Amino acid sequence: MTNDLSRDRRPFAELSDVAMHYGGAEGTLALEGVTMNVDHGELVAVVGPSGCGKSTLMRLMSGLWLPTDGGVIIDGKEVDRPLSIVGMAFQNPTMLPWRTILENVMLPLEVVAEHKHRLRSHRAHYEARARELLALVGLAGFEHKLPHQLSGGMQQRASLCRALIHDPKLLMLDEPFGALDIFTREDLWAVLQELWLARRPTVMLVTHDLREAVYLADRIVVLSARPGRVIAERRVPFVRPRRREHTFTPEFNALVQELRDLIDIARQPSNATAGEPEHVG
Numbered sequence: 707m708t709n710d711l712s713r714d715r716r717p718f719a720e721l722s723d724v725a726m727h728y729g730g731a732e733g734t735l736a737l738e739g740v741t742m743n744v745d746h747g748e749l750v751a752v753v754g755p756s757g758c759g760k761s762t763l764m765r766l767m768s769g770l771w772l773p774t775d776g777g778v779i780i781d782g783k784e785v786d787r788p789l790s791i792v793g794m795a796f797q798n799p800t801m802l803p804w805r806t807i808l809e810n811v812m813l814p815l816e817v818v819a820e821h822k823h824r825l826r827s828h829r830a831h832y833e834a835r836a837r838e839l840l841a842l843v844g845l846a847g848f849e850h851k852l853p854h855q856l857s858g859g860m861q862q863r864a865s866l867c868r869a870l871i872h873d874p875k876l877l878m879l880d881e882p883f884g885a886l887d888i889f890t891r892e893d894l895w896a897v898l899q900e901l902w903l904a905r906r907p908t909v910m911l912v913t914h915d916l917r918e919a920v921y922l923a924d925r926i927v928v929l930s931a932r933p934g935r936v937i938a939e940r941r942v943p944f945v946r947p948r949r950r951e952h953t954f955t956p957e958f959n960a961l962v963q964e965l966r967d968l969i970d971i972a973r974q975p976s977n978a979t980a981g982e983p984e985h986v987g
């Protein structure tokens with residue numbers, strides 16, 4: 707009992723002095739000295755200059771790569787292999803073109819060993835869950851369409867459902883709305899917020915869009931230019947659910963501007979090896 711309680715008090719994700727060196731000593735140092743925690747159910751956005759190691763951070767947290775230095779602990783366990791408790795969505799929704807939207811959403815249940823068994827015995831339950839998610843993102847009635855029959859924004863909605871179908875404890879979103887027009891993107895911020903509020907998975911969101919980070923995140927982590935280090939963190943104080951009209955308030959825009967200034971500083975090469983991160987909020 708005591709152990710369970712103490713485990714619950716631990717952050718959900720703990721990164722300690724993490725470094726990632728691709729291709730050995732002569733290769734690319736993508737991240738260095740990254741130390742950060744993420745709480746259970748927290749939505750953290752990671753921003754930083756292009757190529758600073760944001761996607762690398764996501765790969766290390768999901769166990770797709772192992773760090774060359776330091777440690778990553780997720781949900782109390784050292785990460786030493788790809789995690790099955792992760793759901794992922796990327797800039798490109800990568801739906802399998804020959805499968806219907808419903809079949810694409812169900813895909814993670816078929817490929818992750820521990821879910822395969824459950825799918826066999828509880829197919830009706832999972833299919834109902836897939837339909838429920840699709841309805842939540844506005845895709846009721848499109849279950850039996852093929853991906854090419856949907857717009858990019860609709861495919862991205864479906865890919866969020868696919869990332870959530872197995873109720874992952876950790877949702878990794880790498881530029882999920884980067885390829886979409888601004889109107890669709892803003893619609894999907896609201897959709898994502900609703901999905902997150904419904905079940906509260908821990909979410910890591912990589913984005914180049916600072917308005918997106920401020921709209922969605924509880925906390926924003928700013929990385930330096932490569933090798934990426936945490937140079938600042940900002941807590942986002944705005945109440946939820948956030949709405950589009952909030953993005954026009956002076957407080958919202960002041961935070962976006964502050965992040966923009968931090969990234970400008972981060973982009974200067976001399977700041978890639980800045981010292982202790984600055985924590986605010």
Ligand SMILES: Nc1ncnc2c1ncn2[C@@H]1O[C@H](COP(=O)(O)OP(=O)(O)OP(=O)(O)O)[C@@H](O)[C@H]1O
Pocket residue numbers: 728729734735736755756757758759760761762763932
């Ligand atoms: N598999 C790999 N092998 C070698 N180098 C890699 C690999 N993946 C990434 N890198 C390098 O590591 C650095 C960080 O890449 P990463 O994709 O993590 O950055 P990013 O911040 O996500 O980039 P962007 O903002 O452009 O999406 C880059 O210099 C990249 O070229």
